[in-house]
Amino acid sequence: DAKTTQPTSMDCAEGRAANLPCNHSTISGNEYVYWYRQIHSQGPQYIIHGLKNNETNEMASLIITEDRKSSTLILPHATLRDTAVYYCIVALYNQGGKLIFGQGTELSVKP
Amino acid sequence: NAGVMQNPRHLVRRRGQEARLRCSPMKGHSHVYWYRQLPEEGLKFMVYLQKENIIDESGMPKERFSAEFPKEGPSILRIQQVVRGDSAAYFCASSPDRDSTDTQYFGPGTRLTVL
Numbered sequence: 001d002a003k004t005t006q007p008t009s010m011d012c013a014e015g016r017a018a019n020l021p022c023n024h025s026t027i028s029g030n031e032y033v034y035w036y037r038q039i040h041s042q043g044p045q046y047i048i049h050g051l052k053n054n055e056t057n058e059m060a061s062l063i064i065t066e067d068r069k070s071s072t073l074i075l076p077h078a079t080l081r082d083t084a085v086y087y088c089i090v091a092l093y094n095q096g097g098k099l100i101f102g103q104g105t106e107l108s109v110k111p
Numbered sequence: 112n113a114g115v116m117q118n119p120r121h122l123v124r125r126r127g128q129e130a131r132l133r134c135s136p137m138k139g140h141s142h143v144y145w146y147r148q149l150p151e152e153g154l155k156f157m158v159y160l161q162k163e164n165i166i167d168e169s170g171m172p173k174e175r176f177s178a179e180f181p182k183e184g185p186s187i188l189r190i191q192q193v194v195r196g197d198s199a200a201y202f203c204a205s206s207p208d209r210d211s212t213d214t215q216y217f218g219p220g221t222r223l224t225v226l
Contacts, residue, residue: 034214043115043202043217044154098144098156098167099204099215 003027004088009106012082018075020105022088025069031092033064034099035073037084044087044101047073078109113138115205115218123224130190130197132221136205143186144204144215145178154202160186193225 005023012018024033035047048055048062050071055062061074075082087104091097116135124130136143145157147170159167160180171178175193180186190197200222204215 036217038154041148041200041220043219044204046214046216049214098159098170099146099154100156101146101154103153 003090003100004102006086006088006102006105008103009108011108011110012075012078014080014109014111015077018073018078018082018107018109020073020075020086020088020107021070022072023070024088024090027068027090031090033062033068033071034089034091035060035062036087036089036099036101037082038087038104039081039084047086078107080109080111083107083109115140115203115216117201117203117218117221119221120219121222121224123226124193125226126194127192130193130223132188132190132201132203132223134186134188134203134205134218136186136203137207137216140205140207140216142206142208143180144206145186145188146202146204146217148200148202148220150199157188190223193223195225198223198225 032049032051034049036044038044048057048060050062064071085104085106087101089099118133141162143160146154147157148154156170158171158178163182175191177189200220202217202220204217206215
């Protein structure tokens with residue numbers, strides 16, 4: 001079973017920030033938080049990952065709470081092409097192994 | 112740098128036939144993962160391979176399914192005697208060696224339809 005919980009769906013207006021929450025209350029000290037998205041049955045696309053510090057790349061920002069029990073993925077200026085299912089996954093880093101996908105959050109960006 | 116490549120992109124088989132799905136990892140990646148996505152369901156891990164070795168096959172069905180990643184050539188997911196319940200999208204992912212990022216990068220998938 002997935003070790004994360006996410007809202008089933010969310011809406012966001014085009015051009016606004018999309019904030020996608022994720023709870024991972026049982027995360028262990030050496031597990032990272034990964035975010036992927038899947039656009040309409042395409043292959044999942046890596047977005048970002050982090051351990052405890054906030055992270056930012058060209059796609060998104062990842063905010064992890066101090067106790068690491070939850071995190072938020074931020075798409076700063078959502079576009080229609082960001083409509084997808086977003087998956088929050090906790091996994092060990094640098095040790096290989098499977099990713100356990102939950103149901104994810106279906107984000108709909110609307111004009 | 113080309114991404115993960117999978118072929119064929121679409122595969123149609125009749126019940127009882129064999130299906131062979133191929134995955135070429137990204138250049139410099141020696142770790143391959145296979146996942147399956149049944150219609151209207153999430154992605155489920157099947158198997159994790161390194162060159163010539165199966166590391167974790169905990170998600171593989173016990174019968175009819177096998178996977179390999181030979182020293183040369185692509186990784187192959189083989190399904191023998193396919194049944195309608197095997198109809199799904201099969202995704203391959205690859206990751207580099209352990210001394211760099213462990214991120215898995217996914218291919219576009221093979222959509223298997225069993226008639």
